[in-house]
Structures are given as structure tokens and as C-alpha cells.
Amino acid sequence: xxxxxxxxxxxxxxxxxxxxxxxxxxxxxxxxxxxxxxxxxxxxxxxxxxxxxxxxxxxxxxxxxxxxxxxxxxxxxxxxxxxxxxxxxxxxxxxxxxxxxxxxxxxxxxxxxxxxxxxxx
Amino acid sequence: xxxxxxxxxxxxxxxxxxxxxxxxxxxxxxxxxxxxxxxxxxxxxxxxxxxxxxxxxxxxxxxxxxxxxxxxxxxxxxxxxxxxxxxxxxxxxxxxxxxxxxxxxxxxxxxxxxxxxxxxxxxxxxxxxxxxxxxxxxxxxxxxxxxxxxxxxxxxxxxxxxxxxxxxxxxxxxxxxxxxxxxxxxxxxxxxxxxxxxxxxxxxxxxxxxxxxxxxxxxxxxxxxxxxxxxxxxxxxxxxxxxxxxxxxxxxxxxxxxxxxxxxxxxxxxxxxxxxxxxxxxxxxxxxxxxxxxxxxxxxxxxxxxxxxxxxxxxxxxxxxxxxxxxxxxxxxxxxxxxxxxxxxxxxxxxxxxxxxxxxxxxxxxxxxxxxxxxxxxxxxxxxxxxxxxxxxxxxxxxxxxxxxxxxxxxxxxxxxxxxxxxxxxxxxxxxxxxxxxxxxxxxxxxxxxxxxxxxxxxxxxxxxxxxxxxxxxxxxxxxxxxxxx
Numbered sequence: 293x294x295x296x297x298x299x300x301x302x303x304x305x306x307x308x309x310x311x312x313x314x315x316x317x318x319x320x321x322x323x324x325x326x327x328x329x330x331x332x333x334x335x336x337x338x339x340x341x342x343x344x345x346x347x348x349x350x351x352x353x354x355x356x357x358x359x360x361x362x363x364x365x366x367x368x369x370x371x372x373x374x375x376x377x378x379x380x381x382x383x384x385x386x387x388x389x390x391x392x393x394x395x396x397x398x399x400x401x402x403x404x405x406x407x408x409x410x411x412x413x
Numbered sequence: 414x415x416x417x418x419x420x421x422x423x424x425x426x427x428x429x430x431x432x433x434x435x436x437x438x439x440x441x442x443x444x445x446x447x448x449x450x451x452x453x454x455x456x457x458x459x460x461x462x463x464x465x466x467x468x469x470x471x472x473x474x475x476x477x478x479x480x481x482x483x484x485x486x487x488x489x490x491x492x493x494x495x496x497x498x499x500x501x502x503x504x505x506x507x508x509x510x511x512x513x514x515x516x517x518x519x520x521x522x523x524x525x526x527x528x529x530x531x532x533x534x535x536x537x538x539x540x541x542x543x544x545x546x547x548x549x550x551x552x553x554x555x556x557x558x559x560x561x562x563x564x565x566x567x568x569x570x571x572x573x574x575x576x577x578x579x580x581x582x583x584x585x586x587x588x589x590x591x592x593x594x595x596x597x598x599x600x601x602x603x604x605x606x607x608x609x610x611x612x613x614x615x616x617x618x619x620x621x622x623x624x625x626x627x628x629x630x631x632x633x634x635x636x637x638x639x640x641x642x643x644x645x646x647x648x649x650x651x652x653x654x655x656x657x658x659x660x661x662x663x664x665x666x667x668x669x670x671x672x673x674x675x676x677x678x679x680x681x682x683x684x685x686x687x688x689x690x691x692x693x694x695x696x697x698x699x700x701x702x703x704x705x706x707x708x709x710x711x712x713x714x715x716x717x718x719x720x721x722x723x724x725x726x727x728x729x730x731x732x733x734x735x736x737x738x739x740x741x742x743x744x745x746x747x748x749x750x751x752x753x754x755x756x757x758x759x760x761x762x763x764x765x766x767x768x769x770x771x772x773x774x775x776x777x778x779x780x781x782x783x784x785x786x787x788x789x790x791x792x793x794x795x796x797x798x799x800x801x802x803x804x805x806x807x808x809x810x811x812x813x814x815x816x817x818x819x820x821x822x823x824x825x826x827x828x829x830x831x832x833x834x835x836x837x838x839x840x841x842x843x844x845x846x847x848x849x850x851x852x853x854x855x856x857x858x859x860x861x862x863x864x865x866x867x868x869x870x871x872x873x874x875x876x877x878x879x880x881x882x883x884x885x886x887x888x889x890x891x892x893x894x895x896x897x898x899x
Contacts, residue, residue, distance in 0.1 A: 385423070399440045406447035 357409050368397050425482035428489045431472045431497060432537050438464035439530030446523025454521045458512045461526035462505060469501040476891070485605055486544040492892040495744055496540040496671050500533055503664050503751040506867050510759045511656040513861035517765055518566050518654060525565060528558035529660070536668035543679065545594040545604040545629075548672055552590070555665055556583050556636070563653040563661070575652025582635060582645040590632020596625040597680075606680035613683045626681055626688050629673070630695065636669035639729060640698040643722045647710075650718035655765065655772070658714060659758035662721040667747045670725070674732050674743070678896045685735050692733040697828050699726030704832040707839045714772040716839055717757055720798060723836060724750055727829060731813050734820040737897040742812030744889035745882065749805035752878070753797040756871035760791045763864050766856045777843055779852025784860070788847045790872045795840040797875050800833050804879040 336343055375382065375390050404410065442457050449456050472494060480489040508526065515521040535554030542548050560583060564576025598604050600621040601612040613622070634642040650658045677688050703723030710716040728750070731743030764771030764780075781788040797806030810833065817826050878885055 396436075396440070399444060403443045403447075406444075 354412060361404055361409060364400065365397070368394070424484070424487075425480055428480045428482045428487055428541075431468055431475070432534055434468055434471060435464070435530055435534045435537065438468075439527045439534070442523050442527040442530065446527070449523065454523060455512055455516075457523035457526045458508055461508045461529065464530065465501045465505040465508065469498060469505075472497045472501065476888075481543065485607055486547050487538075487541055488543045489541060490892075490895045492671070492675070492740075492744075492895040493537075493541040495888045495892040496668070496747075497537050498888070499667065499744075499747055499751065500536055500664055502748070503667075503755065504529060504533055504660075506751075506755050506759075506871060507656060507660045507664070509867040509870075510659060510755070510762050510864050512863040513859075514654070514656045514762045514765060514864070517859075518569075520566050520654075522565075525562065528562050532558040532562070532665070536665065539668050539672045540675070542672075543606045543675075545597060545606070545676070545680075548676065549587070549591060549594060552633075552636070552669075552672070553587065555668060556587065559583075559657075559661060559665060562657045563649055565654050565657060569652075571652035572654065573652075575649040578645055579649045579653075582642070586632055586635040586642060589628050593625045593628030593632055596621050596628065600625065606676065609680045610682050613681070618684065622681070622684065623687060626677075626684060627691060629676060630688070630691060633669045633673045633676075634695070636665045637673070637725045637729075638666060638718075638722050639695050639725050640702050640722070641695075643699070643703070643725075646722055647715045647718040650721075651712060651714045651772070655714065655758055655762045655770070658718075659755045659762075662718065662758070663751045663754050666721070666725060666728075667751070670728050670732065670743070671747075674740070677732065678735070678740075689733045689735060692729050693822065693825055696726045696729035696733060697825055699723065699729065700829055700832040701726075704835045704839075708835065710839070711774045712772055713761060713774060713777065713843060714758075716843075717754070717761075720836065720839070721754060723832065724754070724798075726832075727810065727813055730817045730822070730825060730829060733822070733825075734813075734816040736816060736820055737893045738812070738819055739816040740893035740896055741886070741889035742809070742816045744892050745812055745885050746809035748885050749797070749809035749875075749878070752871050752875045753794045753804070753806050756794040756868060756875065757791070757798065759864055759868045759871065760787065760794065763787060763860070763868060764858065766859050769856060774842065774846055775853065777846045778850045780847040783852050784858055787858075787868070790868055791847065792844050793872050793875055795844055797879070799837045799840045801837075802879065803876065805875050805882070806879070808879055808882045 336347060371393065372390070375386060378386065438460065442460055445460075446454075446457055475489055475494045476491065476498075478489055478494070479491075481487070508529065511525065515525060532555050535551050535556070535558070537551075539548060539551030539555060542551055560576055560580040563579045564573050566572040594604060597609060600619045601609045603609060603612065613619070631642065635645070638646040646662075650662060653661065677685075681688060700723055703719050703721075703726060707716050707719035707723065710719060728743060728746055731739045731746060733739075761771050764776050769776060777791075780791070793804065797804035800806045800810040802808075814826055814829060817829070
């Protein structure tokens with residue numbers, strides 16, 4: 293029981309150190325720094341220029357669909373890297389599995405295309 | 414570099430043919446849906462109906478086979494096969510009642526049937542898996558389509574609300590489930606049920622696993638809608654499209670209970686007294702709160718939601734009995750519950766007409782005069798839900814109660830019987846409204862044919878298998894033999 297837990301003790305120490313580091317730094321800064329806020333200082337930082345408009349903008353909902361599709365096919369690429377590295381040892385079996393994965397995603401791509409998710413208007 | 418692959422065996426692909434077929438049908442519906450003109454969208458539904466029939470017969474040929482493959486993660490046995498058969502029967506009826514309903518709600522899209530198919534694939538994986546990670550993947554594959562289905566009437570505020578509530582609860586609870594898996598892995602060094610049981614056999618009881626057992630019950634408890642996690646059920650059931658409610662209240666619930674049963678029976682076998690105590694408490698609370706709260710509801714969908722919470726309590730009794738009769742009675746109860754509960758929701762769909770959802774108690778007022786056959790059929794379903802002979806509900810309850818009796822849970826049995834009596838009151842509130850009150854003059858009933866077929870099919874099944882339960886009992890006995898009696 294004791295043996296099983298001990299390898300994780302360094303992790304515990306790391307967590308404690310990480311938390312302590314943050315807390316202590318903030319605490320010291322809070323004790324040492326002067327406190328003199330004024331309105332320009334509190335305004336959102338925009339490279340020294342006066343803010344042009346409020347930060348909350350209305351975005352077109354179209355971006356949402358584009359982002360979703362991008363995420364999907366980006367993740368596909370992530371899955372392909374480990375397979376590409378192990379291409380030889382995995383052999384035909386790996387190739388077929390990956391082909392199935394790509395085919396399923398391809399169906400999704402055709403579906404998105406047919407449904408007009410790639411059109412802007 | 415390649416020697417770590419040397420020990421890997423080629424998995425037995427034949428084990429997952431039903432899953433692959435379901436997946437292909439789902440993708441096919443997605444692909445041909447854009448080419449179908451708007452008036453003929455029903456074709457998608459017919460493809461799904463045909464798909465479930467094909468899947469039923471393909472899976473039927475697996476009955477009696479026993480395959481464990483994919484590195485001990487996936488198993489085809491009589492239990493998982495009969496669960497899959499159950500999914501196809503229930504989904505067939507759900508598609509049947511959806512056909513006309515979606516047109517009425519003006520959201521007749523092919524995606525509905527594709528999502529139904531994908532959720533079914535998730536559930537099939539869930540009941541077949543012998544590994545906690547596989548359970549989780551199946552659970553998520555099932556849950557994500559369900560969130561979308563709950564919000565399927567896009568322009569309806571309540572539908573969107575119910576989808577969001579379902580999503581938030583589901584995500585939260587699946588986090589808990591994952592934590593349970595992590596603790597199990599931390600304590601035993603494996604997520605495979607075989608390895609967990611082996612580890613606990615050699616090393617004895619580990620207190621971390623007590624926590625893991627509770628967390629896994631919590632994680633599956635959302636779909637089961639058992640008591641600490643039942644709050645989403647009434648809101649989601651009320652807001653979601655009625656056909657989806659009929660689906661959510663039956664099929665995912667059964668899948669989650671079947672998964673819980675397998676995890677506890679095959680993974681945590683040596684913890685039986687412990688999880689029996691946990692489930693005892695949960696089952697008692699689920700029955701009491703579900704049945705008592707249902708009494709004060711005046712919306713039929715909400716009432717049926719609480720009644721389905723209560724039925725989850727009865728089904729948990731089947732797990733905690735931990736004997737052969739418990740499993741076989743549970744499998745029987747799954748079928749019984751699907752006939753009567755989908756039937757009751759189908760009646761709500763039957764009452765759907767212009768501007769009337771059909772889920773208020775007033776909508777049932779005087780139905781016996783307007784449509785005597787529909788009223789009679791509804792009474793059959795209500796009798797069955799309350800557990801009155803000669804219906805499937807009676808046989809199911811009788812079997813489950815005798816399993817609990819055999820295991821010696823006398824007080825739980827007392828609670829179950831008392832709450833069943835309470836349930837008679839609120840079921841008969843609907844019956845009284847139909848027979849003893851005068852009808853209000855409003856829109857005439859539409860009486861769509863596909864819903865009629867579904868309702869009569871379910872009513873016939875409810876009565877026939879109540880009088881002659883042998884065919885389902887044989888299937889149930891076969892699946893119980895997976896866990897007991899070699």
C-alpha cells in the first residue's frame with residue numbers, strides 16, 4: 293500500500309510548490325506595490341491607443357460553423373501523425389483502420405458540403 | 414521497434430458486424446437526405462425502419478454465440494445480443510411514432526433518423542463492452558446524439574431549454590463517471606473488467622474501489638434517472654419532442670442499467686454486499702420520490718417522467734438481487750417497460766394536433782367519447798405501468814419482486830409494493846379524465862396511420878406477452894446464464 297503511493301509524492305510536492313509560488317508572488321506584490329488607480333489605467337489595453345469600440349462584438353454565426361469544421365478536420369490531422377510515424381510496423385492493418393477513419397470523416401465532409409456549410413451566403 | 418506489436422492478435426471482426434451495419438445506415442441517411450425533396454422526407458424514416466428490421470435479423474443470428482475479442486474489450490454473448498434485439502424492437506416503434514409527428518412539428522429532417530442510428534450504435538457498444546473505457550466511449554456516442562435530439566424542434570424555446578439542460582447535466586455526470594474509472598485504474602492498474610476482478614480476488618478489498626463503485630453508479634445514474642440525478646428528467650421529458658421523450662425514457666435508460674449490471678457483476682463481483690447496500694438505498698429512494706412526486710403532476714409528460722424514474726427504481730432491484738432470477742426478470746422487464754412506456758407516449762403523440770401538444774391532463778378529457786378505442790388502449794398501457802394483470806407490467810413486476818424476495822430484501826420489497834399502490838392513483842387520474850369527464854370542443858383528432866399501427870402493435874404486445882410470457886422469458890433466461898450457471 294505504502295509502496296504503491298510513494299511514486300506520486302513528487303507530484304504532490306510539485307503541486308504544493310506551484311500553488312505556493314503563485315500565492316506567495318501575488319502576496320508580496322500586493323504588500324509592496326503602491327495602489328493608485330485612475331480611469332486610463334483601468335481601461336482595456338489597446339497598444340496605448342484609446343479604445344475604439346466596446347470589446348463585446350457581435351460575430352456572424354457563420355464563423356461558428358467554419359470553426360466547428362476546422363476543429364473536426366484539424367483533429368483528424370492530429371490522429372494521422374502517430375499513425376504516420378508507426379506506418380511500417382502497423383502495416384496493412386493500420387492502413388485499413390486509418391482508411392476507415394478517413395472515410396467516415398469524408399462522409400461527414402460530403403454531408404457538410406451538401407448541406408451548404410461551406411457556403412458563406 | 415515492432416516487437417511490441419508482436420503479441421497483438423487480429424481482432425475478430427465478425428463480432429461487430431451489427432454495429433458496422435448500423436453505422437453505415439446512419440451515414441447513408443445523412444448522405445441521401447440532401448437529395449430527397451422536402452415533401453418526401455419520410456423516405457429517411459422508411460430507410461431507418463428497414464434498417465432496424467435488417468439489424469434485428471442479423472443480430473438474431475448471433476444468439477447463442479459467445480465471442481470475446483478486441484483485446485478482451487468487446488464481448489458478444491447472449492446478454493448483449495438480447496439487449497441489442499431489444500434496442501431494435503424499441504427503436505422500430507420509436508421511428509414509427511416519429512414519422513407523422515416530425516411533420517406536424519415541421520422539423521422533419523433526415524438527421525433525426527441518422528442521430529437515432531448513431532445513438533443506437535453507442536448503446537450497442539455499451540452493452541457489449543468489457544472495459545470501462547469502452548463503456549465511456551459507448552456512453553458518449555449515445556449521449557451526444559441524444560442532446561441534439563432533445564433540441565430537435567429548433568424554433569421551440571422549451572425544446573432548446575431541455576437540450577441545454579440535458580447537455581449540462583450529461584457533461585457534468587460523465588466527468589464523475591470518468592473519475593470513477595480513474596480511481597478504479599489507480600487501485601487495480603487496469604480498466605478491463607476481467608483484470609479488475611482478478612486483482613480484487615488476489616489482493617482483497619481496496620477502500621478506493623468503494624468510492625469508484627459509487628462514482629460509476631453516479632455516472633450511469635443520469636441516463637437511468639435514478640434519484641440523486643433525476644432532476645433533469647421532468648424538464649427534459651416535457652420540453653423535448655414527444656417521440657424523443659419516448660426514446661430517452663426507455664432505450665438509453667435500459668442501456669445504462671444493462672451497462673451498470675455488467676460492470677457490477679463482472680468487474681466488482683467481490684464487492685457485491687457493498688454495492689447491494691448502495692443500490693438498496695438508491696432503489697428505495699428512487700421508487701419513493703418518483704412515485705410520490707408523480708402524484709402532484711398535472712402534465713402527462715411530466716407525470717410519465719416521474720413514473721419512469723420510479724420504474725428505474727424497480728429495475729435497480731433486479732441488479733441488486735444479484736441472482737439468476739434477477740437478471741432474467743430484468744431483461745423481461747426491459748421489454749415490458751418499453752412496450753408500455755413507449756405506448757403511453759405514443760398516445761400523447763396521437764393527441765398532438767394543431768396548437769395542442771397533447772401532454773396536459775385536459776387534453777385527455779373525455780377521450781372515451783371522442784375515440785373509445787384510443788382510450789381503451791391507453792388504459793391497457795396504464796394498467797400495465799401500474800402492474801395489474803393480465804399485462805406485461807404485472808409479469809415484469811412479479812418476476813423482479815420475486816427475485817428480490819429470493820435475495821432476502823424484504824423491506825425493499827415492502828417499499829416497492831407500497832409505492833406501486835401509490836402509482837395506481839396517478840395512473841388512474843388519466844383514466845378518470847378520459848372516462849368520467851366531458852370532452853371539450855376543440856380541434857378534431859388527426860389519427861395518423863403510422864401512430865395507430867404503433868399503438869396497436871404495442872397494445873397487442875402488452876397483452877399477449879402478459880398472458881403468454883414464454884418467448885421473452887426464454888430470451889431472458891438465456892441472457893441470465895451469461896452471468897450465472899455455466
